[in-house]
Amino acid sequence: MNRRYDWQRLQQYVAGLFNAAGLSRANAEIVAESLVQADLRGVDSHGVVRTDIYLKRMQAGMMNPDGDVAVERSSGSVTLLDGRNNPGAVIGSKALELALQGAKRQGSAVVGVKGSNHFGTCAYYLLKAIEQDTIMIILSNASQTMPPTGGIRPFIGTNPFSVGVPAGKCRPFVLDMATSVVARGKIIVAAERGEDIPRGWAIDKHGNPTTNAREALDGSVLPMAGAKGYGISMFIDILSGVLTGAGFGRYVNNMYENWDEPQNVGHLFVAVDINAFMPVAYFKERMDRYIREIKAEPKAPAVEEILIPGELELRCTEARMASGIELPASVEKQLETWGERFGRKLSDALRG
Missing domain, CATH: 3.30.1370.60 (Malate/L-lactate/L-sulpholactate dehydrogenase, NADPH binding domain)
Incomplete structure (x- = not known):
């Protein structure tokens, strides 16, 4: 069974990492909030999965803290x-x-x-x-x-x-x-999970259609x-x-x-x-x-409800606030590694 994280504790944990890496507490909280809010909305490609690359760029002097x-x-x-x-x-x-x-x-x-x-x-x-x-x-x-x-x-x-x-x-x-066709971040997530992507999302570096997420990252999103x-x-x-x-x-x-x-x-x-x-x-x-x-409006066959843009994401937010956020094992490992470096424990963000 996958572990679930309390969104507020996860946000505090991520903010703590950015604060320890050099951001002011206020700015660290802004960055952490923006990432966790993406996870709550179900846009995992823009969520805490980005913590690792943000921190690496800060540490390398590629981002001004x-x-x-x-x-x-x-x-x-x-x-x-x-x-x-x-x-x-x-x-x-x-x-x-x-x-x-x-x-x-x-x-x-x-x-x-x-x-x-x-x-x-x-x-x-x-x-x-x-x-x-x-x-x-x-x-x-x-x-x-x-x-x-x-x-x-x-x-x-x-x-x-x-x-x-x-x-x-x-x-x-x-x-x-x-x-x-799809945000490139979703292909990044698929590659990290070892999953294929649907045909029509991307081409490889030679211009051929591909369902291989790694080949897509080496090629182009359409x-x-x-x-x-x-x-x-x-x-x-x-x-x-x-x-x-x-x-x-x-x-x-x-x-x-x-x-x-x-x-x-x-x-x-x-x-x-x-x-x-x-x-x-x-x-x-x-x-x-x-x-x-x-x-x-009249609905097509098998359609239960007509939705407006943003409605699914807001429902996902409500659900994940109540039940918690699941993270891929690779993202958990990245967060744990940074936590060890800065004296923090990711397990503190787990739902009680």
Whole structure:
């Protein structure tokens, strides 16, 4: 029987590792929260499985554990933030804060980010914006993992696109998706577990379709919807990379492979204050009506329920908060090894 971890204790454990590695307690808690929240939502590819690589990059000097995130320029509703190579979740949280403040002040705000690192799931920030009755759009680029349509080698990332919209009594709309058929992190998890992947997810380094996760990691993840996904990924790279001054295309460095340079990931946060359009309560009533009417649509055979984006993840969060989080043996080993180094015991995070 697999061991289950209490999410709050696991978060405290992971935060303790980052704190011991050089992050301030506050920033360590931000990074740990972003990872554990991903596990709670069932997005294990972006959960505590990333602790090991984050810590390794910090120890190797590839990530700045104690730098100041700085506003490089600000003009009206637009802000450019230099992350100065801090952990991505710390930078993303600052960008979120500035975007929310700007939206409340003037109705909308755009915050561009350069000098960042992998910042976890976009949903982590969307849910915080939703709590503030704000619509949030987040784009981010990533290192090369996906070919342009017609190509066989990676050039652009599986650049995520996300939108969060509050509702009233219904669950909020939380769309957080990669522009590939599947997030590359899921292939990483499959490779660690020794599992095959479905055909159509990726090609090997020669351009041939593959179901072998290891071959896929040496090759390329495929764009969703063919050329459409490629085009969307490209525009995300333009807005979050070219426009902000961050890396783009081949200049976004792979955190697993490049140990000579920082990642220089770019993000774009767009916040919209609902009150600038109509009273929040009225908007939420309209959202609830919209969601209920969608869910009441006639269902295809064998379909029990029509779901909205983010609904499965929120249900998974509730379930895992109650029953605990299971971790692959390889991830447990990594966390235990770091714990031994910093005088902590992973077993303290087990459910009682």
